[in-house]
Amino acid sequence: MKFNLKPSPRVKASQCIMNVNRWEIFDEEYRVVAVESQSLTIQGVRSGQVLKIVTQNPEAPLSPAEYPPGQLISLSDPSRWPVS
DSSP states (O other): OEEEEOOOTTSOHHHHHHTOOGGGGGGSEEEEEEEETTEEEEEETTTOOEEEEEOSOTTSOOOTTTSOTTOEEEOOOGGGSOOO
16 A cells, blocks of 8 residues: 655645654554545544555455445555564
Protein backbone atom coordinates (compact mmCIF):
# COMPACT_ATOMS: atom_id res chain seq x y z
CA MET A 1 0.00 0.00 0.00
CA LYS A 2 1.12 3.53 -0.74
CA PHE A 3 0.25 6.59 1.36
CA ASN A 4 -0.55 9.82 -0.43
CA LEU A 5 -1.08 12.84 1.79
CA LYS A 6 -3.84 15.24 0.80
CA PRO A 7 -2.62 18.76 1.58
CA SER A 8 -4.94 21.46 2.85
CA PRO A 9 -5.68 24.35 0.44
CA ARG A 10 -3.22 26.68 2.23
CA VAL A 11 -0.29 24.26 2.33
CA LYS A 12 1.77 23.22 -0.69
CA ALA A 13 1.97 19.46 -1.16
CA SER A 14 5.77 19.54 -0.86
CA GLN A 15 5.54 21.29 2.52
CA CYS A 16 2.89 18.89 3.76
CA ILE A 17 4.97 15.82 2.96
CA MET A 18 8.17 17.31 4.37
CA ASN A 19 6.51 18.23 7.67
CA VAL A 20 5.06 14.77 8.33
CA ASN A 21 6.95 12.34 10.52
CA ARG A 22 6.48 8.98 8.80
CA TRP A 23 6.18 7.15 12.13
CA GLU A 24 3.54 9.47 13.59
CA ILE A 25 0.91 8.08 11.23
CA PHE A 26 1.11 4.75 13.06
CA ASP A 27 0.44 6.38 16.45
CA GLU A 28 -3.06 7.60 15.66
CA GLU A 29 -6.57 6.30 15.15
CA TYR A 30 -8.32 7.16 11.88
CA ARG A 31 -11.93 7.45 10.78
CA VAL A 32 -12.85 6.12 7.32
CA VAL A 33 -14.05 9.05 5.19
CA ALA A 34 -14.42 7.49 1.72
CA VAL A 35 -13.91 4.13 0.03
CA GLU A 36 -13.29 3.50 -3.66
CA SER A 37 -12.24 0.24 -5.28
CA GLN A 38 -8.55 1.21 -5.30
CA SER A 39 -8.32 3.79 -2.50
CA LEU A 40 -9.31 4.47 1.08
CA THR A 41 -9.51 8.02 2.45
CA ILE A 42 -9.11 8.34 6.22
CA GLN A 43 -8.86 11.24 8.68
CA GLY A 44 -6.89 11.29 11.92
CA VAL A 45 -9.15 11.57 14.97
CA ARG A 46 -6.61 13.59 16.95
CA SER A 47 -4.68 15.45 14.24
CA GLY A 48 -7.36 15.86 11.59
CA GLN A 49 -4.75 14.84 9.01
CA VAL A 50 -6.27 13.29 5.88
CA LEU A 51 -4.54 10.32 4.24
CA LYS A 52 -5.41 8.54 1.04
CA ILE A 53 -4.27 4.93 0.90
CA VAL A 54 -3.96 3.55 -2.62
CA THR A 55 -3.83 -0.20 -3.18
CA GLN A 56 -1.45 -1.51 -5.80
CA ASN A 57 -3.44 -4.74 -6.26
CA PRO A 58 -6.40 -4.32 -8.64
CA GLU A 59 -7.39 -7.94 -7.96
CA ALA A 60 -8.20 -7.09 -4.32
CA PRO A 61 -10.56 -4.09 -4.46
CA LEU A 62 -11.56 -2.26 -1.30
CA SER A 63 -15.25 -2.08 -0.40
CA PRO A 64 -17.55 -0.12 1.94
CA ALA A 65 -18.54 -3.46 3.50
CA GLU A 66 -14.91 -3.99 4.53
CA TYR A 67 -14.29 -0.34 5.48
CA PRO A 68 -17.63 1.33 6.29
CA PRO A 69 -17.51 5.13 6.37
CA GLY A 70 -17.21 6.32 9.97
CA GLN A 71 -15.39 3.17 11.14
CA LEU A 72 -12.30 3.72 13.31
CA ILE A 73 -9.12 1.99 12.14
CA SER A 74 -5.42 1.96 13.02
CA LEU A 75 -2.48 1.67 10.65
CA SER A 76 0.33 -0.81 11.20
CA ASP A 77 3.95 -0.31 10.19
CA PRO A 78 4.79 -2.89 7.49
CA SER A 79 8.51 -2.63 8.30
CA ARG A 80 7.74 -4.26 11.67
CA TRP A 81 6.17 -7.36 10.10
CA PRO A 82 8.16 -10.59 10.35
CA VAL A 83 10.23 -11.42 7.28
CA SER A 84 9.22 -14.70 5.66
